[in-house]
Amino acid sequence: MLSDLEELVRCESFSADHAAVARSAEVVAALGARLLGARPEVIVVDGVTHLRWSAGTPRVLLVGHHDTVWPSGSLRTHPWSVADGIARGPGVLDMKAGLVQMFHALASLPSLDGVCVLVTGDEEVGSPTSRQLIEDAARACGAAFVLEAAADGHGALKTARKGTSRYEIVVHGRAAHAGLEPHQGVNAAVEAAHQVMSLVGIGALTAADGATVTPTLLSAGTARNTVPALARLSVDVRAPTGAAQDRVDELVRGLTARTPGARLEVLGGRQRPPMEPEASADLFALACRTATDLGQRPPRGIAVGGASDGNYTATAGCPTLDGLGAVGGGAHADTEHVDTAWMVPRARLLARLVTAVADGRPCGGPR
Template identity: 60%
Template sequence: MTAIAAALEAGLPVLLADIEALVRVESPSEDLAAVADCARIVAGLGTRLTGAAPEWLDGSGRPALRWRFGSGDRVLLLGHFDTVWPVGSLAGHPFEVAGGRLTGPGCFDMKAGVAQLFHALSVLDDLDGVSVLLTGDEEIGSPTSRTLIEEEARRTRAVLVLEASEGGALKTARKGVSGYELNIGGRAAHAGLEPHRGVNTTTELAHQVLALSTLADPATGTTVTPTVASSGTTRNTVPDAARLLVDVRVETAAEQDRVDRAVRGLAPVLAGATVKLSGGPDRPPLQTSASAQLFELARKHYAELGFGALRGVAVGGGSDGNLTAGAGTPTLDGLGAVGGGAHADDEHVLVAELPRRAALVAALAASLVREPPAAPGGVRS
């Protein structure tokens, strides 16, 4: 075990206390006051462990926190402190450490990762070249922080994302995400007396669902999934309005563009019906070309730390790592807590893995400050 790993192992009780402090300040994305309260705890934690106070960056009342050490242009450590859990969730899911597992709302996604990040930096002698960006809106698609994340990524040479990891595998690829809303208009009529005078939006909705289903391509990993649908008011009325939400996941930018063009080309089937579309691509894919160099470096350090072999995995869920990869910066994701149950009743973190992952982040940050990688394909966007 290296000196870094030994120091972080010895500091596990403090790390656990810091995670507890974060988990106990509930921070659902939509509750701006709660998010701001959590940001203050995060700022204090980062200041204590790095010796530097953050910049407070306000996005429509939703704070983001940024630290830049020296040039801050070699490696960016990225994460978020908002969660999907509403205020009051602690009552039914209290913070607890038992049987080698840590539990509590938001512990896995991703408050443990935030604490690990700062503990990793605390054992490094020189932070010159390191930046940290923590946001409060990732769980709702990063609407206010997206531009900030992309700009910060473009000024740095590598990004390490402290999102959580199921099974310990790093996320070497993430699918791109698109989301659409179709609002369908028709004409109401009495379903018994004169249904022929109506334009039935439930029928039109069905036509649109069938058309969307043809856009999926299992061979390329592209999924097009109608999710939420609604139409009509009463059983005996031809409905005149319908709404459909659609989730799209793709492995490549070309597939994201193909599906987007096709969705925008949808036309009503029934005479007199209208289809209005909103939405579009939300997060570009994080492709393996963006993570390959960093993953090999992580495997090397993981073995040198005495932790054995490290796995990589491609996943369907998106994160802010999609945005940094889309900005043209090498990105490695899934460096946070090891555990499972994100967004679910069994959300948990494996305690034994906490100092090990922090040690890996510390080793990667130190290495990248010395020798940052080239951009994917050798070209910066």
Template identity: 60%
Template structure:
């Protein structure tokens, strides 16, 4: 197992370099720290990939063609200055600090787990928390060339691996009406607030709780002054779906929304942001890691289906077998109590290394074909 003091020192180095996703300079500084720590552990420097001004890092390990993609991100949701109120500490077996659980501890685990292996690509992106706007095509390209993708996002409760993630779609539903004086001649207007209310109810009805599909209207805006029939309005919609079929069904339904008021018009923008990570994409890898855990005398990790998205949705979306949640055990992602359980770090890292070694060694396994790029 890796030395705990080395894991903790590396995690501290990453956590103490703040990296809010929207701050390009901060993400750039973080990339340099990640590159330094990774180079020290892997013995080779990464490629620095700049996309839309954002820093991503890629390590190609060994002389063999890469067959396993290990994926993580170094950006966080925490603004600059968060360390003042949430310093990086280790007390009573708990490591704390902004971004430690999501997911800088996972990056350090990856460095220690894949050091010295041949045939691995380690990709560290800098915009996951924004939905991977600049790195999406890069992730898709690497995933198509790999036979398995292992995502170092933090675990689910109790250390469970994330074997399902809902797909995410984001929309804005715009309502166009017609303005009129609310006191003198409201009948001459087409009230966008009333139309918006109809559409909010219609959108909500698209959800299917039995299938795990949520369709949630969120932020809304309509009107300009209190004495004017509003001419325009809009509301945002957050959609989470467990299957591609459900994500597609919701997309068709939202785009087909008819107006209710005569003269009103509906304009829909947005769409699917991340495809689902369906259970079928992770099943074989999950079974494999459970067998490895038993062989190592470790408890079998649990599995969990979660609503939040990650870059694992993207790798699964191009057809690459994907296992997510292989990172740190702890809790409080994005919250003031974000933390990592220190005692879990060495064993969890050893399990990850054993999984990668097992995948690389078994050329007969259907997960590991030639590694040829998918169409």
């Protein structure tokens, strides 16, 4: 497993570098072909390479991605390494170790009948070219297991995820010389500052719903001696329910300019819908029972603010359990790592879960 993980990590796959993602897809396809005994279907959408394996009538969907947030060349500063049971390297946790665990879990099964595997190449940027593939596959299956990393260093499964919305507020003002006639201008930077505080107010208003509204990127102006005619403000929104996501959307789109002469333009909107707890309840109960049967400690289940392709499978009506991938920490950061001691136990847990669903066993039971 570590040899396979090294091979995947050493093949960089920055989401924005479609050529790198294509090379990574070749490596992932070869790994899957070796362990599963079948080549995948290669699907290229708008230059992004996705892979799909499917055997028989699909009943269980396994979802992963091979793209990472790490720019090409990151291996020079964050090389692959394994020491004292800790594996490091770009994308090792999110989510190349999850792919390795998935392939080895499936390789241990006597048959892949009823199993569909989808490995996408653009999850880290919101899955714009793979969303339709994910939702179509989810609608055909009775359960989806998502190979994103566990929620903490102790293997917690992700039983709910907030939905995401992304906005860009464009402020249109009017330029003027900052020394000679600043009064002739309409300062887009000042208006952007007003909008930052308005967004903070929206966040306070919707906090009781569990939503977060965070102004992030901010830019304005073209020269030090010119009243800014244009400003741009990016906003990150997370919401645990569809109703909360809708409420924030209405409030953001209702923003009005405070500076006379300024005009607002609100771009963007809802991205990933929430994965609500009901989508995972039965599968989580099954996972706890299965872990006990394997002699493993039953996992905890927690809700997280980050989104994944599990948001799409759940909203498509497919029961979904997320966080079945690697155990470690530091995703997207310099400290990204995998605790290798968990790789085999998590692969065994996944294999049992896939078998249970593919065989048509009920996922319900006491909660």
